[in-house]
Amino acid sequence: MDAPLLVVKDLKTYFYLSKGVLKAVDGVSLTINKNQVFCLVGETGCGKSVTALSITRLIFYPGKIVGGSIIYEGKDLLKLPENEMRKIRGKEIAMIFQSPMKSLNPVFNIGYQISEAPIVHFNLKHGEAWKQAIELIGKVKMPDPEMRAKSYPHVLSGGMRQRSMIAMMISCEPKLLIADEPTTALDVTVQAQIMDLLLDIKRRSSMSIMLITHNFGLVAERGDEVAVMYSGKVVEGGSVKDVFNEPLHPYTQGLLRCIPVGFERKTEIDYIPGTLSSPINPPVGCRFHPRCKYATEKCIKEEPKLMEIKKNHIVACHLCGG
Amino acid sequence: MSALLRYSVKRVLIGIPVILFVSLFIFLLMQMLPGDPIKLIAGERVTPERIEELRRSWGLDQPVYIQYFYWLSHVMTGDFGYSYVTRLPVSLLIWSRLPYTIQLTFTALVLSYVFGIPIGVVAALKRGTAVDNITIGVATFFYSMPTYWLGLILMLTFGLYLRWFPISGSSSLESMVLPLLTLTLPYVAMSARIVRTEMLEVLTEDYVRTAWAKGLPSRRVILRHALRNALIPLTVMFFLDLPWIIGGAVIVESIFAWPGMGSLLYKSILKQDYPVVQALVLVITILTVVCNILGDIVSAFLDPRIRVEKEA
């Protein structure tokens, strides 16, 4: 295994709201290798998207990245000055978002928006960039690229818009593409097409993808590595095979049980009791303990550390680590 | 573009009845004003018979609707009739004051957007910091300042005591500085506040985040992506405020003796000089209808979503 592409260590991102300090990401660590589909899963509001945004340093007022480090090609992205970071963002690390409807600028046509990144990063001439944009539109399997380039976002369907987003983000052949729930807003058939497209591009340009989703089916099918997050922390991580076959952390086990599988006739769907604790004043010790069946005294008092129980399989729970 | 042409022609056709209706309304409002122009204007040493003679010579003894159609038919040929007070052709009065109104009030409106937009953008970008609070605090202060009070203070300090600028009149360019300042300051404050809200809303949009994610430099993201979208509602507002330039500076024009159309309208209403009031009201109404159409066309030009809607 050669050097990892991106290593995140103890990342902390807080939001300073009038009600109090929201600790969206409170000490997240994970590593992404080259040419790999790394999945980040968890309930909505557990800080998955904030982690992604922190990696590309797209956190704005009232949020702030307060701690930890993100090592990418030997450089800590959090220490980089803005103009250095700007060279990486979009060129080396790109990102696509969940709501295709609102993620494209309504006043520019698709061709222009796709050609913008190459113009800025490789200072191509407009003509060249436009030709390249048309090529890219073809690459993401959109019919009649010539006409599509001139059309505006509001005339395109959800799937088409997501494809133009992808075309836009791969225009500079990034090494890492972060996809923040790319298919959640789309219907199932289009979902599959988009995922095939993403994996096809990954294979052809040896780019690694960080897939953020709460859809475990997708992770099982497409993912290589996976990390499970709960209330701002990573509670379990490892290869998809290990984590899905022998989930160690009670939360992961609970999640896996919730997926209705095949034709099994079940009278009642399992669910994890209780709701996500408020991130502003999270419970002491292990944050899952209010909802954990096996919660012990220790879990309540002491916060468990991430430990590597098995090879390439880490978990943060007193039960497993002993 | 032909679709836009068709659309604006349709709007003009709708505009015409509006203009007619407003001119009739103002005509009736004038008739309702108690007292009649002849008695108002005739000086002290006039006998009742003389007043009757003058009324007949000016055709004021005709029934109202004949006066209205008489006036309307003349307006079609561009003759706005004669002012009761000055007996001068109304078109002359308006044309002689138009350059001064454009010079002062129009520039004030343009300047207020030229300065308002950058201040609003900076305040939006530096949201929550001291810069934001100070700029918006000062803007609100000037926004709360009545124009006549601001005018008096500026005139005394810069005109009389410091003598940096001429106190009043319209002879030189410097004499425009103080009235322009009095008009622009509160207006810059207003547009800055609105631009700030506009920008705050746009900056939270997803496509701006996409632009950041593409690694574009901040200047490009803010100006090309964010501001470009924020400008759409602002241009519409600019065109809606445009007719304000005709009568908006009534008090400033009287304090600084500036020969704009505002003071003419104000004096004509006072003296119940119907022809001048009706002519100015007509100009304001036509300008409003035209500006509405222009506003739509420009916003369609700026925002493809509306353009499609218009073509459909």
Add this chain to the structure above:
Amino acid sequence: MKTESVKGTFLKKLETKSMFKLTRLKEFLLLLLHYKVSCIGLCIVMGIIILAIFAPIIAPKHYAEIDVPNKLQPPSLAHPFGTDALGRDIFSRVVYGAQIALWVGLLVVLVEASIGISLGIIAGYFNGKIDKIISASADIVWSFPTVVLALGVVMVLGPGITQVVIAIAVTSWPGFTRITRAKVQSMVNREFVLAARAIGESDLNIMLRYLLPNITSTILVLATLTLPSAIISTTALSFLGFGAQPPTPDWGAMLSEGASQLVIAPWVATFPGIFIVITALGFNLLGDGLRDLLDPKLKI
């Protein structure tokens, strides 16, 4: 037995309701205080309201008491703000003026809001011809300089406070209409309105019980932000001599009287001027705070 349970539920409902309202109020004030700027606005507004309510007590003299021998006295202990050309105590006149300013401001906003909002809702709800007529008339009235149109109305109805209120309200209701219409239009095709239509609610009912409650926060913000411009417009009309009739202590009239003495007796015009600016500033800051709190997207 039945009355018992009904009472019980009623009490419980009352309790939860008031408890719920209480926490919302507490939270509302807490948030408001967080916005320092709007907090200043709140204090100023409170100060002016107290001044207006307790005017007869605070003001040493009656506002119309003429005392020509010691006219144009500079500020002194006897007359904290000095005296004007007729020897009237400016401090008492400014204090009573607060009553006029607030009273007129409130009346103008009420009249303006009722015309503007009702037309706004109708225009927003019934698209098509009605909307076009209302919007066209709103644009025409909006483009008219308030002072000049108000002047026409005052000349027809004669000078005086109530006429001024009508004059200004009649000329600046489009402010409310335009914003209410935009809000209603954005809400009209939302699910809860469609649902209401589906179960056969009458149009009037939908407008009153569904749409109106949803825009109350916007109206509150709008009202606080239009009150200062209403006050400034009334004082502008008084400055031109068409507002409050003497001897009522209207700030604008005092300012216009003092204007010609600005060189020899600056205090006559300065104090009413200061109070106009402070009051308008107070309401504007409070309005901004409310807007950021209740309806950040409101563009005014």
Add this chain to the structure above:
Amino acid sequence: MASMVKKSLKKLESKEAITKIQAVIIALIIIIAAGIGIIVYYFVLPPPVEYKKTLVIAIPEEPEGLDIQQVSWSNEIHDLIFQSFMNFNESMGMVPDLATNVVMEGNNITIYLPADAKFSNGDPITAQIVRDSIERYRKLSPYGSDYDAVTGYEIIDSHTLKIICNVPPVYIWFNDIPVTYGDVVDTNVSSQVGDAAFNQNPIGPGPYKVKEWVHGSYVLLERNDFYKTNLPFVQNKGPNPYIDEVMIRFIPEDLTRVSELEAGTVDIVRGVPSDAVANLKANPDVTLYESITPGIEYLMINVRRPPLDDVRVRKALIYAINRDEIKTTLEDTVLPCYSYMSPSMLAYNASVEEHASQIYAYSNETAKSLLAEAGWVDTDGDGIVDKDGQPLRLELLIPNDEPKFKKIGPLLQAKLSSVGIDIDYKEFAYNYIRAKTRDWDFDLAGRFYSWFDPAGILPYLLHSTMGNYTYSNPEVDSLFDEDRSTALSPTERTALYTQIQNILLEDAPWVPLFIDVTYTGVRKNVEGLLVMPPFATLFIQDVKVKVVKGG
């Protein structure tokens, strides 16, 4: 360089031409002489005097038009564009101006024009043109009825015109000959260009002609080189070489107008507000010319509307007003007035004012007792007198575009309320109040008049047929008619108007308040200006304006 100096010094010494001390003395003398020269040049010798080419006058209101025959009020611009046949000197005596002489005998007036009299465009002024001009005036001007008495004209020669009337033309003699309204206009030009154009660029014989009129801002006049006058009190009988142009600016806001004067950007300011008078008197760079307005400011009473038809109620109103308080409030810029005429009017009799000020001296009690006598007593103790259940409520109309009236408005209200009258106070523009009084739709209305000849103004206000107001008294009517139709000597006229005023004092149709004193502010560097009664007319024939450095 140093070696050279040393060498020359050595040479000097060897020559011993002059000792060191003598050299120093010579140098000193040269320096002192140069110093004195400079001082003398700069400080002692008067600097070469320069004169400004343009005189700037600021007035409050823009005239309705420039053609004197189409306006209802005239101002400085008309005085400069036109020239009347005769004019008033210091003591209100008539002296020739355009005409060499004007004679009134029997029922006609003869005007003798100088042979070389010309309009500003060079057209000669002949008898025919004067006749056509009068006919145009009768057709166009609101005051056309001045010449109703004229039955015909006789052109004796090219420069002499006799006007034939059916009555001794006393009215025309006082109200048209010496006044701008009666001036001659170039009817040839007016018929060519039309009345509207003529109203913008009229042609008259006056010292200046119109160069430019920027509506709402200023009128620029340039010198008329054909100007000639026979005025005795003016040295320069022809065009004024020093002033090429006169700019008359319209500045409505009092504070702005006075500030322009103090800043020196304006040479003459008309209509100085009462507040600024004290300040300007103390200002070293400004002189203030006072002039008593030929007219009074008063409250017109609607004598036909009960309860004001009762003379006791009207008299009570007069007693209720404290005119000394009015004087102090207006910074002593007015004269208290109890009778119906002003000192600067013709046929004025000071004893009438003296007598009136005694019988109508301010007394709250007399006012209350008169009201009680008329049946108005405060029965329900609410501070307002009432009679058979009805409170005494009167509407008081005050003009808000007359600064002095507007300032004392609340004072009048307070005084009238103190005697128990419930005053409904309303402010309107003056024109509008005058229109209401013409329609008899008022109780008390703030009014004023300003005209030097009583025959030219009082009948229009008090005569039952000629005026259109509520007061009418046949005896007063006959006295007015007598003055208009018979050539009375000055003493006879004074006696006649004394008799009229005594009747008016009894009938009390008005509440006389004060006589306005107008102030004209003039910069000290303006020399040779004449401000003549009755309307404080400006005569700038001899004016020179020194350019003051850093002024």
